[in-house]
Amino acid sequence: MQENIKIICIGCPLGCEIxxxxxxxxxxxxxxxxxxxxxxxxxxEEYQNPARILTSTVRTKNCSRPLLPVKTTKPVLKTExxxxxxALARIRVSPPIKIxxxxxxxxxxxxxxxxxxxxx
Amino acid sequence: MxxxxxxxxxxxxxxxxxxxxxxxxxxxxxxxxxxxxxRDTRLGGLLHQCIHNGFGxxxxxxxxxxxxxxxxxxxxxxxxxxxxLLETMVLRISGEKEITAVxxxxxxxxxxxxxxxxxxxxxxxxxxxxxxxxxxxxxxxTAGTAQRLVNIEGFLPGKKIVILGTGDIGMIxxxxxxxxxxxxxxxxxxxxxxxxxxxxxxxxxxxxKIPVFLQxxxxxxxxEKRVRAVDIAALDANNNxxxxxxxxxxxxxxxxxxxxxxxxxxxxxxxxxxxPVTGGAVVNEARQTNVEGIFAGGNVLHVHDLVDxxxxxxxxxxxxxxxxxxxxxxxxxxxxxxxGRNIRYVLPQIISGKNNVDLYLRVREPQKKVIIKMxxxxxxxxIPGVKPSSMIKLDLSAEDQQKFKRNEIVIxxxxxxx
Numbered sequence: 001m002q003e004n005i006k007i008i009c010i011g012c013p014l015g016c017e018i019x020x021x022x023x024x025x026x027x028x029x030x031x032x033x034x035x036x037x038x039x040x041x042x043x044x045e046e047y048q049n050p051a052r053i054l055t056s057t058v059r060t061k062n063c064s065r066p067l068l069p070v071k072t073t074k075p076v077l078k079t080e081x082x083x084x085x086x087a088l089a090r091i092r093v094s095p096p097i098k099i100x101x102x103x104x105x106x107x108x109x110x111x112x113x114x115x116x117x118x119x120x
Numbered sequence: 121m122x123x124x125x126x127x128x129x130x131x132x133x134x135x136x137x138x139x140x141x142x143x144x145x146x147x148x149x150x151x152x153x154x155x156x157x158x159r160d161t162r163l164g165g166l167l168h169q170c171i172h173n174g175f176g177x178x179x180x181x182x183x184x185x186x187x188x189x190x191x192x193x194x195x196x197x198x199x200x201x202x203x204x205l206l207e208t209m210v211l212r213i214s215g216e217k218e219i220t221a222v223x224x225x226x227x228x229x230x231x232x233x234x235x236x237x238x239x240x241x242x243x244x245x246x247x248x249x250x251x252x253x254x255x256x257x258x259x260x261x262t263a264g265t266a267q268r269l270v271n272i273e274g275f276l277p278g279k280k281i282v283i284l285g286t287g288d289i290g291m292i293x294x295x296x297x298x299x300x301x302x303x304x305x306x307x308x309x310x311x312x313x314x315x316x317x318x319x320x321x322x323x324x325x326x327x328x329k330i331p332v333f334l335q336x337x338x339x340x341x342x343x344e345k346r347v348r349a350v351d352i353a354a355l356d357a358n359n360n361x362x363x364x365x366x367x368x369x370x371x372x373x374x375x376x377x378x379x380x381x382x383x384x385x386x387x388x389x390x391x392x393x394x395x396p397v398t399g400g401a402v403v404n405e406a407r408q409t410n411v412e413g414i415f416a417g418g419n420v421l422h423v424h425d426l427v428d429x430x431x432x433x434x435x436x437x438x439x440x441x442x443x444x445x446x447x448x449x450x451x452x453x454x455x456x457x458x459x460g461r462n463i464r465y466v467l468p469q470i471i472s473g474k475n476n477v478d479l480y481l482r483v484r485e486p487q488k489k490v491i492i493k494m495x496x497x498x499x500x501x502x503i504p505g506v507k508p509s510s511m512i513k514l515d516l517s518a519e520d521q522q523k524f525k526r527n528e529i530v531i532x533x534x535x536x537x538x
Contacts, residue, residue: 008326010319014488014505035504052323055172055185056299057271066274069171069187078327085299099191117171118187 002029007046009039018043051075054084058103060120061092068093069117070103076112083108095120123205123229129445130438131219131233132156133210133386136165137427138418138434139239140193145438146237147200151445154202155233157221159209163197164190165241166264167427169271172292174319178428189427215391217413234445237437238387238401238409238416242380242423244289250378252284254341257348263289263377267296276300278373282350283307284338286325288316288425288509290377295324305369308333308352310359313486315377316509317425337361338374347372380423390414397465398422404470405477406440406450407433415441422467422480425511429480451475455524457494460532462487464508473521481512481531489536494520495529502536 002021009016016039021030028047034040054076057067076084084107093103097120104114129151132143135158143156162168167175170186177183180192197204208223217236222228244262252260259278267289269275279302283290286309294304307325312335314321325332333352339361340351349370353361382400384392392409395402400421401409408415417434424430440450453470457479467480481492486507491498492514500514 008318008322010317010322012504013318013486013507013510015318015321015507052327053173053183057171057274059274065272067272069168069185069271071171071173071185081299099188117185118168118191 005047006033007043009034009042011036011038011042020047022047049075050078052078052081054081055117056085056088058088058114059092060094062094063120065120068097068103068120070114071117072107073113073115074111076107076110080108080110088114093120123226123231126155126231127153128155128231128233129153130155130235130237130441131231132237132239132438132441133213133219134158134165134239134241134418134420135160135163135204135206136239136241136418137167137189137193137430138241138420138437139165139237140190140197141431141434142237142239142415142417142438142441143202144193144196144200145435146442146445147202149439149442151442154200154442155231156197156202156204157208157210157219158204158206161207163194163204163206169264169267170292171271172296175427178426179431186427193431210386213386213390213414215411217411235413235415235441237434237441238384238392238414238420239418239434239437240383240386240420242382242399242419245376245379245381247376249381250376252338252341254350255343257341257343257346259343259347259373260341261373261375263287263293263375266293266373266375270296270300276302277375278302278347278371280305280371281373281375282338282352282369282371283375283377285309285377285379286311286314286316286321286332287377287379288320290375291316291320291324293375293377294330295328298328298330302373304328304330305371306331306333306352308336308338310335310337310355313507314509318507318510336365339366341374342368347374350374380419382420382423384420387414387416387420392416395422395465395469397459398467402469403467404450404453405436405468405472405475407437407468408440408444408450412449413441413444415444422465422482425509429511429513432478433480454527455521456528458528458530460530462490462533463531466531471516471521473524474518476518477516477521479514479516479531481514481533483508483512483533487533487535490533491536493532493534495524495526497523506533 167190417437451472
């Protein structure tokens with residue numbers, strides 16, 4: 001059983017559409033469509049670890065600004081993004097908060113922290 | 121501070137990324153009294169609402185969010201001892217570099233700095249700019265307005281969204297609204313390709329499986345008090361809608377991400393000549409406008425795709441503004457640069473021919489394996505691919521400029537081997 005998946009490289013304005021042939025047990029057996037070796041590395045990483053830094057906001061209390069912008073310290077699996085955002089919807093933070101301060105630690109047991117990206 | 125009659129070397133209009141970088145550089149290059157004037161309550165401009173990451177990859181070699189990028193510059197600005205005047209609106213700049221401004225504390229006042237840096241940024245094109253047909257209900261707003269509502273004020277502007285235009289802010293809002301629980305029903309783009317950066321196309325549209333309609337446009341808006349639906353249709357080769365392809369999409373919100381316009385009302389009133397293509401001032405390599413001692417940098421000059429380039433460009437303006445305040449005029453312009461094949465514009469438009477210069481170029485159409493020729497001479501290496509949404513930065517050495525035989529140089533973007 002082989003399967004072809006397509007990944008668009010974001011390395012440069014070319015935006016190469018890279019095709020990966022995935023064999024049994026998810027092994028990458030072939031790859032084409034990339035124009036450079038950075039593209040190859042990107043496609044492999046994107047296939048093996050499709051994760052993103054999540055940026056969002058959390059609600060504040062006792063503060064004139066209703067929201068504090070936040071981000072995860074490490075990329076979160078794409079499939080877990082919606083779960084993470086729901087967890088953020090449940091918390092409230094009060095000033096003072098320093099940029100870089102942990103707002104939520106070990107987010108959903110992932111080992112990823114959520115930190116403030118601004119002072120409050 | 122008593123503003124009237126205050127001795128100011130460099131005044132910077134706007135405290136977004138451009139203004140902050142210019143003010144910092146002006147201080148570093150020896151301008152004693154640097155004043156930055158900002159209409160908002162905080163330094164940082166639009167960066168506060170750009171809570172996503174991707175900022176500073178080039179400038180800091182780090183992947184920062186907008187507020188983090190802003191924070192770096194705010195701290196540095198305060199360290200340099202530049203003064204900031206917040207909640208202050210500049211009303212007029214005269215050709216003699218007299219600034220008239222107003223705020224609640226000082227009322228109406230005028231100052232006369234030795235030099236000025238324009239850093240007012242840009243604003244979004246709105247419904248009026250693109251003549252959208254239909255009723256005029258609530259729920260039609262620019263992507264940037266939606267961004268402010270969602271990221272600063274804490275409101276969701278709608279539940280079922282259609283986005284017209286795939287500029288970067290539009291794509292980023294498609295992701296943001298999806299994450300916040302809205303359904304983005306379509307991203308509609310007139311061009312045959314997405315308008316913004318590739319990374320946004322992949323990480324904002326593809327990641328969230330947003331339906332994308334290329335070579336389509338919105339032809340009608342329905343709804344009395346609130347948007348009820350929009351019609352979209354495919355476009356023919358002349359960009360006219362094809363009636364048979366019309367389909368109606370139910371939605372309560374239409375976001376517009378249809379381009380940005382440099383904000384130059386103050387500039388034109390000061391007698392500054394604008395480039396009809398960029399919408400910003402015509403400048404030389406020092407980013408000096410045709411009015412001596414008035415400089416410009418960032419999105420007020422031409423719309424950038426990366427804030428990193430906004431900062432770098434404005435540092436040039438800040439540096440030369442400081443020198444000007446110290447009595448040193450920028451190198452005189454000798455050579456005019458003209459956009460040639462597949463080049464939409466080049467900046468600066470005028471160079472002296474004596475210094476190393478970074479040129480900023482934008483192409484008209486996507487093109488692969490390109491070389492850039494200036495006056496028939498190749499500059500730089502082969503570029504694998506170019507796209508209108510990605511600005512090209514080109515190092516032009518003083519040595520290269522020695523080879524120019526004319527004082528008007530045409531820049532062409534050619535396919536290698538042609």
